[in-house]
Amino acid sequence: MAPVTDHEPRVVLSARGLGKDFGGFTAVNNVDLDVHHARIHALIGPNGAGKTTVFNLLTKFLQPTRGKITLLGTDITRTRPDKVARMGMVRSFQISAVFPHLTVLENVRVALQRPAELAVQFWQPLSALDRLNGRAEVLIEELGLTPYLNTRAADLSYGRKRVLEIATTLALDPEVLLLDEPMAGMGQEDVQMVAGIIREVARHRAVLMVEHNLNVVADICHQVTVLQRGEILAHGDYATVSTDPRVRTAYMGTEDA
Template identity: 80%
Template sequence: MAVAATHNHAEPRVVLSARGLTKQFGAFAAVKNVDLDVHHARVHALIGPNGAGKTTVFNLLTKFLQPTAGTIALMGTDITKTPPDKVARMGLVRSFQISAVFPHLSVLDNVRVALQRPNGLSTQFWLPTSALNRLTARADELIEAVGLKRERNSLAADLSYGRKRVLEIATTLALDPQVLLLDEPMAGMGQEDIGTVSSIIREVAKTRAVLMVEHNLSVVADICHHVTVLQRGEILAEGDYATVSQDERVRLAYMGAEEA
């Protein structure tokens, strides 16, 4: 049974941090002087109205974009100029708003493909397909952990949208990330799938850091330990959900319609 996120007194270590993070597109500043600390074993939400700069921050942290100014550190190592593939191998892994699975492979094979890199098989292209069999036990563990055991042999294309997103989380976890970035993981989901994914994220965050962009404020309130609110590329407020939801500036910028 899922256990609600607990707030321990001892502050866990910072595993991902940004200082003065800024991104200019010509004269337009999409992100301006953002400081961010993401802690081990915590779920950290990045929220704000459309155009606030949330996805740009994600792209900067994962090195899909290079910052105009500022620094980024992962587990104490400066990654400001590190390419995205190396950052991923260092343990910073993200999902995207659009589901990214192989539709014509089974659930099992999607996860086994994802397991190739951490198990040293991704570059050994001469090996027969049967070489993936050694990854089946671990793949089954991940499939069961995210609640896809019944769909193990189904094609990804035949899954509902919500179950595809669950499969994507399984393939992301196959890379054994230290920091998991989730870009709107609940987008387009029904209530049942939202509950499932919330439980998965809560469980995942027991052993790693999770940073998520999320519009569903009920989910943010339920599972997130810390919330950073962006507006026009700048930090408007931060703290736990109870704190930021009472901030009048946040209500005006983002939550007014939710509270009405």
């Protein structure tokens, strides 16, 4: 189980009164959320609960109809997604976003170009990226990918591809990492591997993840927010929310007599 501490670390990402309307339909309504440094926070709920919409609002892929979003003390409610990424919040996607025909090392080097200020220096020779090898190899080693350093991404197992994607997001050295269903489609062995990596990643940054695998949520997450019909149904540690009758009803589809 995720460890319990006597005090909570600082809030790095917060939302207050977050709402999103699509025409006459309210997809998200009055969501308050606090994500803490060095903690893993899960956003869960049944299908159609609004998890992905909240995720897209926080990462600015959607603009909120109502509410306020704060990142590291700065109001980002109307900030563009690319600027938010440069401010320290980076997301992954359900579908792997790596270059399949590049090696693990090459994928991470590409991701390191922006923080190394090489992203727009397109006139430089490919050898200019060689100076990124040291940082890339450290990042690769931290995520257990060293044996696959020169393996093409297309030849990795599905789980290793997701780990490589996490490595490319960590190349931006984010304070807040958002993971969209990181365990989707994985076998149990890969699930355990990736869960362990996420736990290590969260030692130095906040992680907010949308996840359907409740065993993983129970194992590694410090805080859980449960959504239903676009609103917060419950919040707390997993032991608290999993025993909430409203949560059990939402997941199991049964009503108390």
